Amino acid sequence: MPPELSHIDTWLFDLDNTLYPASANLFALIDRRMTAFIAELLSLDLAEAHRVQKAYFLDHGTTLAGLMAEHEVDPAAFLAYVHDIEMDVLEANAPMAAALAKLPGRKIVFTNGDRPYALKVLDRLGLGKSFEAVHDIHAMDLVPKPAPAAYAGICTAFGIDPTRALFVEDMARNLKPAKAIGMTTVWVDNGSEQDHDADRSFVDIRVTDVTHWLVSITETL
Incomplete structure (x- = not known):
């Protein structure tokens, strides 16, 4: 391990646009499903439904959190609907799987999505056996990242010392x-984060491609 990472014993990874390239544009399919769900729920045209969707995302952390707060939407129904998509744009990533296998310590997926969807994505990527667990929106009691409770919750659930953990995520916020709780942070600057003027002082490492970065830090192991 590079010296600055030698203390890490737990590796946390976001899922969407992190474990697969943003260029796959898988989330665009989910985004359209969320817009359609809101349009049907609130009897809006698609343009207005999309505006509402993004406002909920910005104000509440996820579209689902906004829908639950504002309209008491059943989270299970919403997640089942928006994740009902084809995944043929994803391909197995053997170099990432090999690099993850070399990482010393625990590997956990930390996602605002739900576990069934995450497992489908991981299987499609050839990463089904690469992670100890998936900590999903239900494990967070439906309080998503970036709420501090989500980070405290994963540390409690898995006995993680945050000062010995590293988190890889495409959404800088x-x-x-x-x-803030001592984790080493890795920002995947791949274009999925739209707030380019935001403060980045909390980012320890900036990468553009997770596979390339993982291979580079494990090639001597």
Whole structure:
């Protein structure tokens, strides 16, 4: 391990646009399903439904959190609907799987999505056996990243010392609470984060490609 990472014993990874390239554009399919769900729920045209969707995301952390707060939407129904997508844009990533296998310590997926969807994505990527667990939105009691409770919750659930943990995430704002409790933070600057003027002082490492970074830090192991 590089010296600055030699203390890490737990590796946390976001899922969407992190474990697969943002260029796969898988989340665009989910985004359209969320817009359609809101349009049907609130009897809106698609343009207005999309505006509402993004406002909920910005104000509440996730679209689901906004829908639950504002309209008491059943989370299970919403998640089942928006994750009902084809995943043929994803391909197995053997170099990432090999690099993850070399990482010393525990590997956990930390996602605002749900576990069934995460497992489908991981299987499609050839990473089904690469992680100890998936800590999903239900494990967070439906309080998503970047709420501080989500980070405290995963540390409690798995007995993680945050000062010995590293978190990889494409949404920079989701790294700030991780850094606040002592985690090493890795921002995947791949274009999925739209707030380019935001403070980045809480980012320890910036990468553009997770596979390339993982291979580079494990090639001597």
